[in-house]
Amino acid sequence: MVPYLFMGFGALLVATALMVVLHRNPVTSALFLVLSFCSLAGIYLLLQAEFLGFVQIIVYAGAIMVLFLFVIMYLNLPHDVEHGAHIALRRGIGWMVGALLLLFSLLLARRGWSPGPEAALLPGAEHGNAGAIGRALYSRYLFPFEITSMLLLVAMVGAIVLTKTRRPAGEERP
Amino acid sequence: MIPIGWTLTLSAVLFCIGVAGVLVRRNALVIFMSIELMLNAANLAFVAFAHQMRSLDGQIFVFFVMTVAAAEVAVGLAIIVNVFRLRETVFVDEINLLKG
Numbered sequence: 001m002v003p004y005l006f007m008g009f010g011a012l013l014v015a016t017a018l019m020v021v022l023h024r025n026p027v028t029s030a031l032f033l034v035l036s037f038c039s040l041a042g043i044y045l046l047l048q049a050e051f052l053g054f055v056q057i058i059v060y061a062g063a064i065m066v067l068f069l070f071v072i073m074y075l076n077l078p079h080d081v082e083h084g085a086h087i088a089l090r091r092g093i094g095w096m097v098g099a100l101l102l103l104f105s106l107l108l109a110r111r112g113w114s115p116g117p118e119a120a121l122l123p124g125a126e127h128g129n130a131g132a133i134g135r136a137l138y139s140r141y142l143f144p145f146e147i148t149s150m151l152l153l154v155a156m157v158g159a160i161v162l163t164k165t166r167r168p169a170g171e172e173r174p
Numbered sequence: 175m176i177p178i179g180w181t182l183t184l185s186a187v188l189f190c191i192g193v194a195g196v197l198v199r200r201n202a203l204v205i206f207m208s209i210e211l212m213l214n215a216a217n218l219a220f221v222a223f224a225h226q227m228r229s230l231d232g233q234i235f236v237f238f239v240m241t242v243a244a245a246e247v248a249v250g251l252a253i254i255v256n257v258f259r260l261r262e263t264v265f266v267d268e269i270n271l272l273k274g
Contacts, residue, residue: 006176009185017211019189021195026203033207040214043184047175047225049233051216061239064247066211071251072203075258091198097196107187109179129230133237136230148241155245162252 006046012039026077027094037061050128181222201208202264206247213243218225 016036020029039062044053137145188211195208217236224232258264 003176006180010180014187014191014263017191020211021191026201029207030209031195036211037214040193040218043181044221047181047221049224049236052221052233052236055237055240060210060214064244067247067251068203071255075264076257077201077203077264080187087200087237094180094194094197097197098190101193102187102190105190105195106183109183109186125241128198129233132230133233136234137237139233144238148238151245152241155248159248159252162233163255165224 002046006043009039009042009046012036013043027069030065030072033068034061034065037065048129051130051133097169176225178222178226181225182219185215185218185222186210189220199266200265202257202266202269205266206250206254210247213239213270 013036016032016039020036023032024134025118035054041053041061042058043054044050192208192210192212192215195211196205199205199208220232220236220239224230224236252265255256257269261269263269
C-alpha cells in the first residue's frame, strides 16, 4: 500500500512541478505549486514525518503561497510572452542544463546509497512526532530556534520597510 | 518501508526541475517559485535521510529551512514589488541596470 501511495504522490509531485515551470500564466503556476506542496506533504506523511507534513501544508501551501498569489495579483502581470531566436536558445540551454544535472544525479543514484543504522522506530512515532520534535526544539536546538525567531522578525521588518512608499521630504505625515 | 533510493531520486528530479525553471523562465515570480521547488527538494532529501537513520535531527533541519524559506519569500517578494514600481516589469531580461 505505502509504495503505491508513494508512487502516486511522487508522480503528482513531478507532474505539478513541471507544470509550474512550463505554464505561461503565473497564477496557474502558483496554483500548481500549491498542489505540488500538498503532494510533498503526503510524501512526508508516508516517511513518518507527520509534523512536517502538516507544517508543509500550513506554512507553504497556506502562508507562502497566499503571499505569492497576493503579489501576483497585486502586480497584475501580463502573460509571459517569449519568442525570438535568443529566447529559444536560452530556453534550450536551460533544459539541457537541467537534463544534464538529472543525468548526473541518476548516475550517482545508480551507485547505490549506503543504508544507515536502523533503530526500531522514531521516538514517539506511534502518536505522531510533534511532541518529540517539540522536545528537541526546546532543548537541544533551543539556540537555533531563538535565532529563527530573530530571522523572522528581521524579515518582517525588512519586508515592511522595503515596500513602504516614501513620501517627499517636505510633506507632512498624516 | 520505502527504499531511500526512490525518495532521493524524486528529490533529485524535483531539484532539476527547479534548476531548469530558474534558467528557462523570465518572470521573476516564477523564478522564485522554482527556487522554492529546489528548497523543497532539499527538504525531501533531509526527511528521507531522517527516516532512514531513524533520527529527528533531519526533520528539525527541515523546520529551520521552512522558516528561512518563509523569510526569503517575504523579503524577496518585497524586492520584486519594489522593482516593479521602479521599472514596471518583473521580467528579468528587462531588469538590466547593472549591465552597464
